[in-house]
Amino acid sequence: MAIEERPAKTAKGVPIDFEEDVIQRRPVTTQAGLGSEDVPTRQAALANDDNMVFTTVANLVNWARSRSPWPLGYGLACCAIEMMATAGPHHDLSRFGAEVFRSSPRQADVMIVAGTVTHKMAPRLRRLYEQMPEPKWVIAMGNCASSGGEFWDSYSTLQGVDTVVPVDVYVPGCPPRPEALTEGVLRLREKITRGG
Amino acid sequence: MSTEAEIRQLPETPLIELPVIEDEGLETEELILNMGPQHPSTHGVLRLVLKLSGEKVIECIPVMGYLHRGLEKIFEWRTYHQGIRYADQADYVSNMLNEHAYAGAMEAIADIDVPRRAEYIRVIVDELSRCASHLVWLGTYGLDVGATTPFLWCLRDREEILDLFEELCGSRMNFNYYRPGGVLYDFPPGWLNKLERYLDRYAQHIEEDYVRVLEGNEIFLERTVGVGVIPADVAIAYGLSGPMLRGSGVAWDLRVDRPYSIYPELKSMTPAVFPEGDAFARFKTRVQEMRLAIAIVRECIANLPGGAMRARLGHVWKCPKGESYYTVEGAKGEVGIYMISDGRSPNPFRAKMRGASFHNLQIAPWLLKGRLVADTVAILGSMDFVLGEVDR
Numbered sequence: 001m002a003i004e005e006r007p008a009k010t011a012k013g014v015p016i017d018f019e020e021d022v023i024q025r026r027p028v029t030t031q032a033g034l035g036s037e038d039v040p041t042r043q044a045a046l047a048n049d050d051n052m053v054f055t056t057v058a059n060l061v062n063w064a065r066s067r068s069p070w071p072l073g074y075g076l077a078c079c080a081i082e083m084m085a086t087a088g089p090h091h092d093l094s095r096f097g098a099e100v101f102r103s104s105p106r107q108a109d110v111m112i113v114a115g116t117v118t119h120k121m122a123p124r125l126r127r128l129y130e131q132m133p134e135p136k137w138v139i140a141m142g143n144c145a146s147s148g149g150e151f152w153d154s155y156s157t158l159q160g161v162d163t164v165v166p167v168d169v170y171v172p173g174c175p176p177r178p179e180a181l182t183e184g185v186l187r188l189r190e191k192i193t194r195g196g
Numbered sequence: 197m198s199t200e201a202e203i204r205q206l207p208e209t210p211l212i213e214l215p216v217i218e219d220e221g222l223e224t225e226e227l228i229l230n231m232g233p234q235h236p237s238t239h240g241v242l243r244l245v246l247k248l249s250g251e252k253v254i255e256c257i258p259v260m261g262y263l264h265r266g267l268e269k270i271f272e273w274r275t276y277h278q279g280i281r282y283a284d285q286a287d288y289v290s291n292m293l294n295e296h297a298y299a300g301a302m303e304a305i306a307d308i309d310v311p312r313r314a315e316y317i318r319v320i321v322d323e324l325s326r327c328a329s330h331l332v333w334l335g336t337y338g339l340d341v342g343a344t345t346p347f348l349w350c351l352r353d354r355e356e357i358l359d360l361f362e363e364l365c366g367s368r369m370n371f372n373y374y375r376p377g378g379v380l381y382d383f384p385p386g387w388l389n390k391l392e393r394y395l396d397r398y399a400q401h402i403e404e405d406y407v408r409v410l411e412g413n414e415i416f417l418e419r420t421v422g423v424g425v426i427p428a429d430v431a432i433a434y435g436l437s438g439p440m441l442r443g444s445g446v447a448w449d450l451r452v453d454r455p456y457s458i459y460p461e462l463k464s465m466t467p468a469v470f471p472e473g474d475a476f477a478r479f480k481t482r483v484q485e486m487r488l489a490i491a492i493v494r495e496c497i498a499n500l501p502g503g504a505m506r507a508r509l510g511h512v513w514k515c516p517k518g519e520s521y522y523t524v525e526g527a528k529g530e531v532g533i534y535m536i537s538d539g540r541s542p543n544p545f546r547a548k549m550r551g552a553s554f555h556n557l558q559i560a561p562w563l564l565k566g567r568l569v570a571d572t573v574a575i576l577g578s579m580d581f582v583l584g585e586v587d588r
Contacts, residue, residue: 074234076241077263077584078288078369081332085358088351103235121241121262124233150282153273154266175369 058195065109065135066192068097069185072108072132074125076115079142079175083114091178098185105131110188111165112181116144116151117158129165137168137192139184146170226254231572233262239336239576240583244560248569256564256572258557263587271547276302276376276515279547283533284370286549287585290329290527292321294549295374297524300456301535301547302376304520313503314378315458316496320391321364321373322457322524323489323496327398328357329527330482333580334406337479340577341419349405356394363387376513378506388497399490407483420476424563424575427473434559438529438552439485440579443478445471450525464491475578482580515539528552528580549588553581 055063075083086093093099102108105128117125129138140161143149148159161167168191171184232243241262247255267286271279283298284291296318303310310318331350338346358368363384365373373380410416426436431444441448449467451459459465468484470477517539523532529552536546556579563575 077265078285080240081289081369084332084336085351085355088355089348090352090355116263116265118262118264120264121233124262128234150285151265151270154270156264156266177368 062193062195066189068100069109069137069188069192070100070102070107071098071139072105072111072128073101073103074111074113074128076113076117076121077144079114079145082175082178083112083141083181086178086181091182093178093182093185096182096185096189105129106133108132109135110137110139110185112139112141113145113161113165113167114141114175116149117161117164118156119158120156122158122164125161126164137188138165139169139171139181139188140167141171141181141184142176143172143174146172149174229569233259239581240586242557242581242583242586244564244572244576246564246569246572251568251570253564253567253569253572256561258560260554260557260583261587263583265588267588268546268548271544271549273543275542276513276544279544280374281370281372283549284372285584286551286588287329287526287528287531287553287582288369289332289582290325291369291371292325292373293524293526293531295371296322296457297522297526297531297533297549298535298547299374299376300522300524301520301533302515304522305518305535305537306376306516308377308507308509310378310457311504311507312458312501313382314505314507316500317379317383317505318374319457319459319462320493320496321361321379323492324357324360324391326527327486327489328354330486331357333482334410334479337577337580338410338416340573341416343410343413343416345409346406349401349409353398353401356398360387360391360394363390375506376515377509378504380506382505388500391493392497395490395493399487402483402486402490410479417476419571419574420479420578421474423475423571424567424578425472425474426559426563428471430559430562431473434562435555436529436559437555438526439468439478439481440529440556440559442467442469443481444473445469450523450530454523456522456524458496462492462495464488464495475574478578478580514542515544523550526552528582528585529556531585551585551588553583553585554588557581557586 073083085091087099087101098110105111111129111132113125129136138161140146144151144157145161148157151157152159158164169184169188171180173180176184227248229246229248230243231246233241243259243262245257245259246253265285267282270282274282280295280298283294286294302308331354335347335350338344361371362368364387365371365381426440426444428444428446431441431446436444437448447467447469450456451465452467466488468481468488470480515537517537519534519536521532521534523530530550531552532550534548534550535544538545560576560579564572567575
């Protein structure tokens with residue numbers, strides 16, 4: 001099926017001459033290969049009032065990834081109820097693009113470990129983490145997942161999920177309020193934007 | 197739109213003759229399907245090993261213990277007051293009812309008289325907690341059988357209950373509100389008015405939203421009516437309690453049959469019993485319990501006496517020697533604490549918890565045997581267990 005070719009036009013209907021446009025906007029480099037100091041790059045960027053952003057591919061990818069991390073709903077205990085409440089109507093997590101709770105680790109980006117991890121559960125948690133595709137992040141939600149919490153002397157619980165998987169964001173609280181989990185997701189967003 | 201009665205009267209034989217595949221002489225291979233421990237429809241970390249023949253479940257083995265946190269051992273290492281906080285963690289959807297059982301066991305040992313006002317406050321927060329639990333159940337059961345809207349509506353109502361609790365005791369979950377001999381705080385000013393206004397809205401939502409969107413919904417009826425039938429004698433034999441037992445037509449409610457607190461004085465206390473025993477009857481039982489809770493809370497607000505909200509026990513309270521078993525009608529069934537005090541140590545010598553979900557889960561292998569795989573989720577969801585209470 002042939003693709004219909006349409007001449008690209010600006011808002012005013014004037015056709016764009018791409019070659020000229022690109023040449024005009026190409027940053028002028030010095031002999032060292034870097035942008036010169038008298039800002040021709042900036043001038044070139046501002047020459048047209050079209051929307052144009054200069055960035056690196058890595059930054060662009062990180063920005064795109066940070067906008068919608070799909071969580072793996074790893075609800076274990078009490079925190080799972082608050083995780084549900086966060087995704088619920090009142091504390092709408094979909095405002096931040098992270099409401100698509102996946103049941104399969106293969107479709108998820110961030111694992112929200114919500115609840116107490118026991119010794120029996122730890123190998124399963126590790127396996128699910130390994131099944132997640134790269135890049136992947138982990139939010140430890142609640143005191144139990146962060147450090148053992150109030151089960152610090154229990155014989156059957158893991159003292160923090162970071163003994164099994166690497167954790168990016170710790171959300172304290174027992175259980176954390178939905179606002180706290182939202183804050184955790186936002187912090188993770190910052191981290192991903194920085195390339196973490 | 198067909199009603200429940202019509203679906204019950206549907207003829208056994210379908211109108212269209214489906215072609216029957218002759219499988220005589222063919223060997224069917226058993227398939228072992230592992231469901232869980234991380235599965236959205238097992239309501240936690242339950243693992244089910246299903247042995248399938250085609251689409252039928254021929255055997256089901258529940259594997260538990262993925263959330264075993266050693267609560268009963270921790271009770272022995274914490275003081276009596278600290279233990280209340282840990283009792284919260286058992287059934288983390290209706291926390292207040294666990295606290296009631298734990299505090300009640302202490303009061304039974306020490307023979308403490310609870311002030312009247314404290315008993316009324318307890319019944320109010322108990323019933324609200326039961327509502328919160330049933331709302332979570334209703335929402336997630338809707339998700340299980342394929343309806344998303346009830347989940348959003350139920351959590352909307354639950355948030356309001358949690359806001360009230362937060363104002364009362366400072367926490368949305370894990371309240372740490374009960375004390376031996378009463379409760380920690382009295383109602384803040386204006387709280388009861390808020391509660392009354394909320395109850396009006398809530399009663400309206402039950403009738404107009406939940407009942408209308410589910411009881412008249414043909415898909416919901418097809419998935420639940422006649423599915424997972426538990427006869428009354430089997431229910432008793434398996435030791436079920438709570439809405440699962442009352443959904444099978446056995447009128448056994450601890451609030452009436454083993455009365456505690458001020459329940460025998462309440463006029464509106466009539467247990468919700470439905471005789472059919474299927475998933476839909478359990479749904480109706482829980483919805484009826486939500487209505488009942490509203491009536492009870494309204495009656496308590498109307499008759500709320502003045503006075504102290506906690507018995508005077510002194511700054512250093514020591515539990516005397518003795519043992520007791522105190523039961524509360526929880527949201528899932530009978531929640532009981534068996535507590536032994538040696539009279540010397542600040543910790544209980546032993547505190548054993550009877551989790552209603554654990555005992556209700558026993559029937560799962562019997563119930564799932566011979567059912568279709570697709571019905572597994574609908575049946576499991578209707579049982580309403582919480583893994584925190586199963587594994588403790």
